[in-house]
Each structure stands twice: as structure tokens, then as C-alpha cells.
Amino acid sequence: MKFQKELKDSIRKALPELDVVIGWCGSFDPLHATPHFIRREEDIEKLEIGPLSVHNLATYLPGLRGKKVGIVVKGCDSRSVIELLQEKLIARDDITIFGFPCTGVVDQAKIKKALGYVGNVESCDMSDKSVVIVAAGKAHSLELSDVLADKCHSCRYPDAIISDIFVGDKSGEAVPAPADYEALATFENLSLPDRFGFWLKELDRCIRCYACRSACPLCVCRDHCAAESREPHWLSQENNVRDKLMFQVIHAYHLAGRCTECGECQRACPVDIPVLMLKQKMNKEIRDIFKYEAGVDPEETPPLLSFKMEEENITEKDW
Amino acid sequence: MALVKYLKSTDLKSWLAELAQENRVFAPRYEGEAVIFAPFDPEQEIFIKYAATAPPKKTVFPQSERLVDFMYSKDPEDLSRIKIEAQEVLPQGTAVVFGGRPCDVRGFTMFDRVYMAEEATDIYYKARRDNTSFITLACDATENTCFCHWVNSSPSDPTGSDVLAIPVEGGFLLKAVSDRGETLLTSQLLSAGENRVEEGERVCKEVADSLSQAPDLANSPKKLLEVFDNIEFWQDVSAKCLSCGTCTYLCPTCYCFNITDETQGMKGSRIRSWDNCMSALFTMEASGHNPRPTKAHRLKNRVGHKFSYYPDLHDGVISCCGCGRCIKSCPAGVDIREIVLKAIAFEPTVVEG
Amino acid sequence: MPVLEGKELRIVGFLCNWCSYGGADTAGVGRFKQPTDLRIIKVPCSGRIDPLFVVKALMNGADGVLVSGCHPRDCHYAEGNFYARRRLEIMHKFLPILGYEPGRFEYTWVSASEGQRWQQVVTSFTEQIHKLGPAPKILGPEASDTLGLMQAAL
Numbered sequence: 069m070k071f072q073k074e075l076k077d078s079i080r081k082a083l084p085e086l087d088v089v090i091g092w093c094g095s096f097d098p099l100h101a102t103p104h105f106i107r108r109e110e111d112i113e114k115l116e117i118g119p120l121s122v123h124n125l126a127t128y129l130p131g132l133r134g135k136k137v138g139i140v141v142k143g144c145d146s147r148s149v150i151e152l153l154q155e156k157l158i159a160r161d162d163i164t165i166f167g168f169p170c171t172g173v174v175d176q177a178k179i180k181k182a183l184g185y186v187g188n189v190e191s192c193d194m195s196d197k198s199v200v201i202v203a204a205g206k207a208h209s210l211e212l213s214d215v216l217a218d219k220c221h222s223c224r225y226p227d228a229i230i231s232d233i234f235v236g237d238k239s240g241e242a243v244p245a246p247a248d249y250e251a252l253a254t255f256e257n258l259s260l261p262d263r264f265g266f267w268l269k270e271l272d273r274c275i276r277c278y279a280c281r282s283a284c285p286l287c288v289c290r291d292h293c294a295a296e297s298r299e300p301h302w303l304s305q306e307n308n309v310r311d312k313l314m315f316q317v318i319h320a321y322h323l324a325g326r327c328t329e330c331g332e333c334q335r336a337c338p339v340d341i342p343v344l345m346l347k348q349k350m351n352k353e354i355r356d357i358f359k360y361e362a363g364v365d366p367e368e369t370p371p372l373l374s375f376k377m378e379e380e381n382i383t384e385k386d387w
Numbered sequence: 388m389a390l391v392k393y394l395k396s397t398d399l400k401s402w403l404a405e406l407a408q409e410n411r412v413f414a415p416r417y418e419g420e421a422v423i424f425a426p427f428d429p430e431q432e433i434f435i436k437y438a439a440t441a442p443p444k445k446t447v448f449p450q451s452e453r454l455v456d457f458m459y460s461k462d463p464e465d466l467s468r469i470k471i472e473a474q475e476v477l478p479q480g481t482a483v484v485f486g487g488r489p490c491d492v493r494g495f496t497m498f499d500r501v502y503m504a505e506e507a508t509d510i511y512y513k514a515r516r517d518n519t520s521f522i523t524l525a526c527d528a529t530e531n532t533c534f535c536h537w538v539n540s541s542p543s544d545p546t547g548s549d550v551l552a553i554p555v556e557g558g559f560l561l562k563a564v565s566d567r568g569e570t571l572l573t574s575q576l577l578s579a580g581e582n583r584v585e586e587g588e589r590v591c592k593e594v595a596d597s598l599s600q601a602p603d604l605a606n607s608p609k610k611l612l613e614v615f616d617n618i619e620f621w622q623d624v625s626a627k628c629l630s631c632g633t634c635t636y637l638c639p640t641c642y643c644f645n646i647t648d649e650t651q652g653m654k655g656s657r658i659r660s661w662d663n664c665m666s667a668l669f670t671m672e673a674s675g676h677n678p679r680p681t682k683a684h685r686l687k688n689r690v691g692h693k694f695s696y697y698p699d700l701h702d703g704v705i706s707c708c709g710c711g712r713c714i715k716s717c718p719a720g721v722d723i724r725e726i727v728l729k730a731i732a733f734e735p736t737v738v739e740g
Numbered sequence: 741m742p743v744l745e746g747k748e749l750r751i752v753g754f755l756c757n758w759c760s761y762g763g764a765d766t767a768g769v770g771r772f773k774q775p776t777d778l779r780i781i782k783v784p785c786s787g788r789i790d791p792l793f794v795v796k797a798l799m800n801g802a803d804g805v806l807v808s809g810c811h812p813r814d815c816h817y818a819e820g821n822f823y824a825r826r827r828l829e830i831m832h833k834f835l836p837i838l839g840y841e842p843g844r845f846e847y848t849w850v851s852a853s854e855g856q857r858w859q860q861v862v863t864s865f866t867e868q869i870h871k872l873g874p875a876p877k878i879l880g881p882e883a884s885d886t887l888g889l890m891q892a893a894l
Binding site: 088095096097100101102103104105107123127128177180181184185187188189204270273275276277278279281282283290291296298304305306307308332335336338339340341342 | 418419420421423436437438440441449450451528529530531532533623626627629630631632633635636637645647649658660661663666667668714715716718719720721722
């Protein structure tokens with residue numbers, strides 16, 4: 069990435085005033101990156117940004133309250149930062165935001181599907197258009213666009229919406245939204261019993277690790293989650309598909325009007341349950357009723373935290 | 388010499404179907420984009436191309452299990468008097484687990500030292516453990532996250548298994564490891580395997596050789612204790628941890644549990660379910676005090692338990708089987724190998740004066 | 741109960757203390773005939789109703805859920821029902837993705853004096869639920885417990 073050096077320089081300049089700067093660096097194999105916490109000058113060199121920078125680092129911000137934190141954000145991540153600011157869960161003065169023009173990040177699940185097996189990746193070369201992965205001695209060449217995360221294909225904010233320091237050239241034009249929620253629309257063509265069966269079947273393999281929740285930048289209850297509360301007793305500890313599904317509904321509803329669809333819930337799931345779709349459904353309805361999109365304007369109030377005496381788009385049942 | 392047999396790949400399902408007549412049989416299955424252990428179903432494909440996403444831990448130590456069913460009843464003579472009837476629920480039947488990897492199955496030997504110790508035996512665990520046989524699949528390839536050889540094991544380690552299945556040309560070489568394993572190898576579908584033993588040994592050796600040099604972890608119990616009070620060290624290595632339970636729930640050696648009563652109306656069950664030390668509630672005391680208040684304390688416990696406290700109590704055995712699932716499936720890429728090596732390499736800076 | 745066995749469905753109602761519960765009371769005092777499927781849970785205000793109560797009720801075996809509060813601008817706590825309206829509307833629109841018919845859940849406003857309106861709401865909602873029949877149920881801890889029976893029913 070051409071702006072990587074510029075980014076490192078600006079982090080170097082800002083670091084003396086900050087406790088930590090969060091970015092990404094290489095991980096256990098060439099196909100993965102991992103969040104990188106830069107505290108010392110010598111940590112800066114390891115910083116790497118590119119299509120493997122999948123993690124939404126905004127997740128760490130509420131846990132670092134009171135510290136001076138620098139954070140590198142993709143466009144989508146910046147929306148989570150905005151949402152956290154809106155809800156006053158972080159203080160604007162405490163954070164320094166480093167933005168860059170994002171060109172999309174990969175979906176590891178798609179790479180896994182394309183290669184069949186990603187356990188022994190030896191190298192991974194990414195260019196603007198393609199990915200060449202060598203695994204078990206064999207080279208696989210993929211189109212980058214085929215393995216980009218779904219959210220990147222319909223991304224409208226490739227540049228951080230909010231930033232203190234922006235490196236590289238802004239992509240300028242806002243990417244027009246395509247006919248969105250296509251997958252959701254396809255799903256909603258299924259019959260109701262099929263939808264019900266789908267969720268039971270998918271949630272059956274949930275191990276209740278709650279990675280979906282822990283990776284979510286807006287799940288800010290942290291140690292006080294409804295999932296583990298005994299009083300009120302929302303969920304039992306039984307290995308029960310009902311409780312597993314109920315938790316996903318709780319998660320989706322608690323994110324209503326707040327979720328920016330960063331997709332971390334689904335990415336974090338160790339058993340690949342398509343949990344993002346529930347949040348997309350919630351967002352679609354929020355957008356239709358309240359004409360609202362989360363994480364765009366720090367001054368706005370999320371729709372479920374306000375009301376109008378006369379609601380333009382709510383038609384109540386006529387008895 | 389132990390009993391050896393040969394099974395053609397094409398006969399695998401028929402063989403499992405035979406075993407399923409007398410036992411509950413579990414085998415890995417591809418579901419969604421994950422590989423999980425599920426009850427054997429002849430209609431579904433068995434997936435053994437690579438190790439399962441979740442180990443077969445649940446076959447002996449279920450995600451949740453009923454320990455006791457109870458029922459309240461009111462005395463009709465005196466409604467203020469409530470009687471409780473309780474009924475113990477012991478696991479029934481026998482099971483066979485096909486397709487676990489050597490690391491997965493060796494994990495149960497770490498459980499055994501705790502749940503089947505001389506001083507106290509866990510009857511629920513023992514009932515399943517005694518009645519579950521493992522037909523373990525030796526690995527024909529290793530992954531970047533594999534480190535079984537760091538913890539005194541290998542991709543064809545038969546420890547804890549009853550039968551070791553080694554992938555050979557056209558099928559599997561089945562080696563009985565225990566007496567119970569021998570009784571599993573009586574099917575007409577199996578043919579003599581002696582002539583393939585050499586090929587099997589070669590496969591095992593090739594895979595073992597493909598692993599890089601393992602570091603010496605003999606020091607880990609001592610070195611981890613040395614950094615026990617060094618909170619900066621732990622804050623540093625846990626910074627990216629998200630405090631979810633993926634690592635513990637996918638771990639073949641994590642055996643912690645929670646016990647809760649789940650009641651509906653006048654009936655209920657006392658259940659035991661997986662718990663994980665990454666959760667803040669794990670150590671939350673009734674007073675509100677939490678001895679492990681931050682993720683740094685919690686991750687310290689996870690690493691320390693496996694590589695220091697457990698070996699100190701159990702003849703130096705490290706309570707990690709090196710399967711690498713905690714690394715591979717961690718949403719934030721926390722690498723336990725890196726933490727252990729960092730602790731071993733850690734030299735305290737001497738403050739002068 | 742046994743005389744109605746198989747004839748009744750299970751409908752849960754969440755009613756606010758100040759208006760709708762009073763309205764139901766008025767209907768009772770006025771001896772307005774009502775179907776008997778509804779079981780009422782009284783809450784302080786429709787703003788107290790977490791829409792997740794609706795999902796929890798459905799997943800635990802309810803066939804329908806009815807929420808009723810004070811009319812807008814009439815809330816005992818001034819604005820509880822304004823917040824409730826937004827939340828409940830969202831849940832109403834969300835339910836179908838889980839496989840529940842949207843009509844399994846309705847929310848409305850009934851004041852303490854509207855005994856007749858209450859009668860009408862209960863009667864029409866109960867009819868609506870009977871038309872839909874029993875809601876999909878989760879029949880056991882594992883998905884296969886439910887899916888097997890669902891397939892058999894089809």
C-alpha cells in the first residue's frame with residue numbers, strides 16, 4: 069500500500085502524546101492479519117494495512133476509556149467510532165483517528181471455500197486485482213473481487229467518515245449503493261416454515277462462545293450481558309437451540325438503529341453461522357421507517373432513543 | 388503385535404453403520420462452512436479432509452448435561468410445605484467416535500487426571516468416558532497452527548484412542564490400540580492389514596517430519612510463574628483478546644463447567660454446562676468482588692493453567708494438546724504459542740539503584 | 741380448561757397498568773363477551789415492554805402476542821408509549837425473518853374507558869390467531885427434534 073509509509077510517519081509523530089495506537093500486523097500465517105497495539109516506537113514498523121485488515125478495531129475503544137488512543141480505521145470501522153461517539157461511550161478528545169482510503173478487505177470464509185483448505189498457506193500476494201495464495205505447495209490465483217467481503221461490494225464509505233489524520237488520497241466519489249440486501253431479499257422469498265427451519269438448523273451448531281457479541285463494537289454491556297444474566301433469566305444455560313436463536317434475536321434487537329453492519333459478528337463466529345442477516349433485516353426496516361442510517365453523523369440520535377408525536381411511516385392496525 | 392486391519396475408503400460408511408447398530412456413532416460432518424461432530428447419518432457425507440472445527444469433546448463432556456431432575460410438590464394437607472423429589476440422570480449407552488485427530492483424543496487424558504482421579508471421581512464423566520471408544524484418524528497433513536509436537540505428541544499419537552486409523556492408499560490401516568479397540572475390529576468389511584503396516588509407518592513419519600523444529604517448553608511452568616505478577620506483560624499479550632469463549636469451547640483440554648438449576652414451573656433440572664475462564668462472570672464472587680477483573684488476568688489464567696499450574700500438579704504434563712484451534716478460530720488472532728514463548732524468553736529488567 | 745382443550749390457542753397479552761388494563765377491566769365489568777384464549781400480564785407502561793418479551797413468548801409456546809397501552813398523547817408517563825410505538829413497530833416488521841407470521845403479534849391502544857374497544861380488539865385478534873393456527877414451536881433442544889416433525893407435518 070502506497071500510503072503505508074505516510075501512515076507510519078504520522079503515527080510516529082502522534083505516538084508520544086498517545087498511550088497506544090491500534091492498527092494491524094501480520095499473524096500466524098501469511099493469510100491472516102491480527103490487531104496490533106503500538107505502544108513503543110519499535111512497534112510501528114510491524115504495522116501492515118491491506119485487504120487482510122479485516123478486524124474492526126473500534127471494538128477495543130470502549131475498553132480503553134480514559135486512555136489516549138490512536139486508532140486506524142477503514143471507512144466502515146469509522147462508522148462504529150461515530151456510533152460510539154453518538155452514544156457517548158467514548159470521548160472524542162481521547163481518540164486520534166487515522167483514516168486511509170480502503171479498497172476492501174477479504175472474507176476469509178470465501179477464500180476457504182475457494183481453496184478448499186487453508187490450513188497450510190505458505191504465502192499470499194495481494195495486488196489491486198488479484199490474490200495469489202500458495203498452500204501445500206500449490207499456487208492458487210483468485211480475483212480479489214471474488215473474495216472481498218460482501219460489505220465491500222456495497223460499500224458507500226471507503227474513506228473514513230471521521231478522522232484526524234487522513235493518509236493517501238480520498239477516493240472522492242461516494243460509491244453509489246447498489247440494489248442492496250439482495251441476499252436478504254432472496255432469503256425472504258422462502259416460505260415462513262422454511263425460514264424457521266433455516267435458523268434452527270444453522271443455530272444448532274452454535275457453541276455459545278459469544279464471539280459474535282464480543283467482536284461487536286457496539287456490544288458495550290461487556291461483563292453484564294443478558295446472555296449470562298440469571299436475573300432476569302433471559303436464557304438458560306442448556307444446550308438448547310431455542311436459547312441460541314433467542315440470543316441472536318436479543319443481539320439483533322439491542323443493535324436496532326445502532327448496527328453499522330461491519331459484519332464482525334459473522335466473521336468472528338467459529339462455526340460460520342450467518343448471523344449478520346438478522347441485523348441487516350433490522351437495519352432495512354429501520355431505514356424504511358425512520359430514513360436513518362447508523363454511524364454517519366456523530367450529532368444524530370439513534371431512532372429508538374427518540375420519537376415523534378406523529379410518525380410519518382408507521383401505520384397502525386385498524387381494528 | 389497389536390491387531391491390524393485394512394478398511395477400504397468406500398466401505399467406511401458401511402462399517403460405521405455396522406457399529407451404529409450397537410452404539411451411538413459420531414463422525415465429522417461439513418455444515419455451513421464448519422466441520423462438526425454429529426451423530427452418524429448414512430445419508431450425510433463424512434468429512435475427514437482436515438481436522439474438525441470443533442473437537443469431539445462434547446461426546447464425552449457435553450456442552451450441557453442434566454445431572455439431576457427435580458420436582459417440587461405441595462403437601463395437600465399443608466400447602467406451605469413443599470416436597471422436592473430428585474432423580475439422578477446418569478448417561479446411558481455406548482458410543483463410538485470416528486474421525487477425531489490424535490490431538491483431540493489425547494485431550495481426554497488431561498480430563499482423566501482431573502475427573503477420574505483417585506481422590507474423587509466424577510460419575511457423569513466416567514460413565515461416558517468408560518463407554519465411549521475412539522477410532523482416531525492419524526493426520527496426513529499438518530497445518531500452520533498445529534503444534535502437537537511441542538507438547539510431547541505427534542500427528543499419529545495413539546494416546547487415549549482405541550483404534551488408530553492411518554490413511555493409506557485406497558483406505559485406512561486400522562491399528563488396535565486398546566483391548567476395546569480389538570473388539571471394534573471384528574467386522575467382515577475389514578481385511579488383513581499386515582501388508583500395509585510399512586506404508587502406514589511411512590505416512591506417519593512423513594507427516595511428523597513436515598513439522599518444524601519444536602521449542603523446548605520444559606521451562607514453561609517456572610517461567611510463567613515468574614511473570615505471574617507482571618501485569619504489564621499480561622496486559623500486553625491480552626490487548627487484542629476480545630474475551631469471548633471461542634478458544635476454551637473449541638479446546639479439547641478445557642474442562643471447566645458451571646452448574647445451574649433451570650426450573651420451569653414446579654419441575655426443573657440441575658445442569659452442568661461448559662464455562663470459560665475468559666468470561667468475567669467465571670470468577671465473580673457473590674460479594675461482587677472479582678479476583679480476575681480484567682482480560683489480562685483471565686488470559687493469564689488460561690495460559691498459566693495449561694502450561695504451568697496443571698503440569699505442576701500432574702507430573703509435568705502440559706494441559707494443551709497442540710491442536711491449534713484457539714489460534715485458528717480466534718477472531719482476533721491471539722496465539723497461545725507466542726505467549727508461552729514470550730514468557731519463556733522474558734527477562735525481567737533489573738532496576739538499578 | 742379440559743372442556744376447551746384443543747379449542748383454545750395460547751395468546752399472551754401485555755397491558756399497561758393505567759389504560760389498557762383498566763379497559764379490559766371495564767369490558768369485564770360491563771360483561772362484554774370475549775374469547776378466553778388471552779392471558780394478561782400487567783406492566784406499568786407500554787414503554788416498559790421490551791419487544792423481546794414478544795419473541796420470548798412466541799419461542800416458549802405462545803401462538804400470539806398482544807400489546808396494548810394508552811393512546812398516544814395519553815400516556816400516564818407522558819411519552820412511554822411514543823418510545824414503545826417505535827420499538828414495537830420494528831419488532832412487528834422483524835418477526836417474519838424468523839419464520840413467524842407478522843399477524844402473530846399486534847400492538848394497539850385502548851383507554852380505561854374503552855371497554856367496547858377492548859372487546860373488539862380481543863375478539864378480532866383471537867380470530868386472527870385462530871385463522872393462523874398454532875405458531876411454529878421449538879420442540880426440543882436440538883434442531884432435529886423440531887425439523888423432523890416439521891417435515892413429517894408437511
